[in-house]
Amino acid sequence: MSRIDIPEGSLYGLGNLPYGVFSTAGTQPRVGVRVGDSVVDLAIALNDEVFAQPCLNAFMAQGFQRWVEVRERITELVAGDVPDAAVHRLADVQLHLPVEVADYVDFYASEHHASNLGRLFRPNAEPLMPNWKHLPVGYHGRAGTVIVSGTDIVRPCGQRKAPDEDAPTYGECRRLDIEAELGFIVGTPSPLGSPVSTSDFARHVFGVTLVNDWSARDIQAWEYVPLGPFLGKSFATSISPWVVPLLALEAARVPTPGQDPQPLPYLRESEPWGLDIDLSVTWNGQEVSRPPYREMYWSPAQMLAHMTINGASSRIGDLYASGTISGPEKEQRGAFIELTWGGKEPVQVNGEERAFLLDGDEVVISATAPGRDGRIGFGEVRGRILPATEANR
Incomplete structure (x- = not known):
C-alpha cells in the first residue's frame, strides 16, 4: 500500500481530483484521477471495470448521484493508503483524450x-x-x-x-x-x-x-x-x-x-x-x-x-x-x-x-x-x- 504525497500548495489536492485517461508502457488507456504529482488507476483502486474504459463516457453515463458517490470514495481513499499497483508517477504516464466527443x-x-x-x-x-x-x-x-x-x-x-x-x-x-x-x-x-x-x-x-x-x-x-x-x-x-x-x-x-x-x-x-x-x-x-x-x-x-x-x-x-x-x-x-x-x-x-x-x-x-x-x-x-x-x- 502507498500513501500519496501531496506537496503543500499543490493545485491537485483533495479539493480538486480531476479525471483523465492515461496509459503506461504496454497497457491500454483507462481512467485515472490526478492527486498531487501522481495518477491513481481507478479501475484498480475502486475495483470497478467502468474505469477500465478508454474514455470517461461510461462513467459519466451513470449519472449525477454516482459522480457524487465516486468523488466521496476517491477522497476517502487517497487520504489514506492506496494499493501500490494503482499509483503511478505523473511523469511515467501518457495522457489521452479524456472523453469520446459526441458533438x-x-x-x-x-x-x-x-x-x-x-x-x-x-x-x-x-x-x-x-x-x-x-x-x-x-x-x-x-x-x-x-x-x-x-x-x-x-x-x-x-x-x-x-x-x-x-x-x-x-x-x-x-x-x-x-x-x-x-x-x-x-x-x-x-x-x-x-x-x-x-x-x-x-x-x-x-x-x-x-x-x-x-x-x-x-x-x-x-x-x-x-x-x-x-x-x-x-x-x-x-x-x-x-x-x-x-x-x-x-x-x-x-x-x-x-x-x-x-x-x-x-x-x-x-x-x-x-x-x-x-x-x-x-x-x-x-x-x-x-x-x-x-x-x-x-x-x-x-x-x-x-x-x-x-x-x-x-x-x-x-x-x-x-x-x-x-x-x-x-x-x-x-x-x-x-x-x-x-x-x-x-x-x-x-x-x-x-x-x-x-x-x-x-x-x-x-x-x-x-x-x-x-x-x-x-x-x-x-x-x-x-x-x-x-x-x-
Missing part, C-alpha cells in the same frame, strides 16, 4: 472579446450585433478534430482573400491564431424535445476542461459571411487531458457581470453560474495574457439552456466551449488577433515583434481557480505549430 459547439460569450472584434471588423458601426445581449451566440464545430493537449497542429491551407487582393487565392494560412477558452462536458444527456433549464445545469454537466480553439483568421474572414465559421475553425481544437469535476468548483462560483437587458425567462438563473477562473497564455515560454473567466457575459448554464431550448438533444460526451475569454484590459485578451489589434500592434515575444503564429511556435494555456482548500489547477493545453503538408499546399 462540439463553440460560443462567443465574452462581451470584451466580441466588442473588440466588432471594433476591428466594423469600425464605423456598433461593435455588438443587435442579438448579442439577448442570446449566447454560437456555432456548430467539428467533433472529429477535437484533440488532446500535446498534439502538434499542422498549419491549415484554404482560400483566403486579403483586402488588397482582387480575387481569392489558395494556400497556407497567413494569420494563424489561438482562442483561450473553457470547455464544458455533458455527462447526463437530454432527449430530443426536452430543453435543459439553467437550474439543471449541474446535473447535466460533468466537468470543465481547457480549450484552445485554433483559428485561421484569413480563411475565416473570407468564408464566414453569411453563415459563419467553417474551415477556418474545423482543422483543430485542442483540449486539456484533465477534466475538473463541476463538483470541485463550488468555491469558484460568482455572479456573471450585470446583464442588461434582462434575458428572456429561459435564460434567467436562480443562482449564479459565473466562475472565478484565471487563465494564463504563454507564447514560446513567455506569458502574454491572463484572461479572466469571471468577466464572461453569458454563463455556462445559460449556454446549455440556449443550446437545447429549440428541442435539440444533448448527448454524453458533448463538448461546448465558451468562446474566447477576454477581460477589459489589453493584457487580458485571449486571442492574438485581439491582443495585437489585427496585427497592427505587435507584442514582444522573447525580444521579437510578433502578431500571428509562425511554424515552430508553441502555445500553452493553463488555469487555476479557488477551491475548498486553496487554489486548484486545470492542467494545461499545449500545441506546437508544424508547417503545412505538401499534400495540402
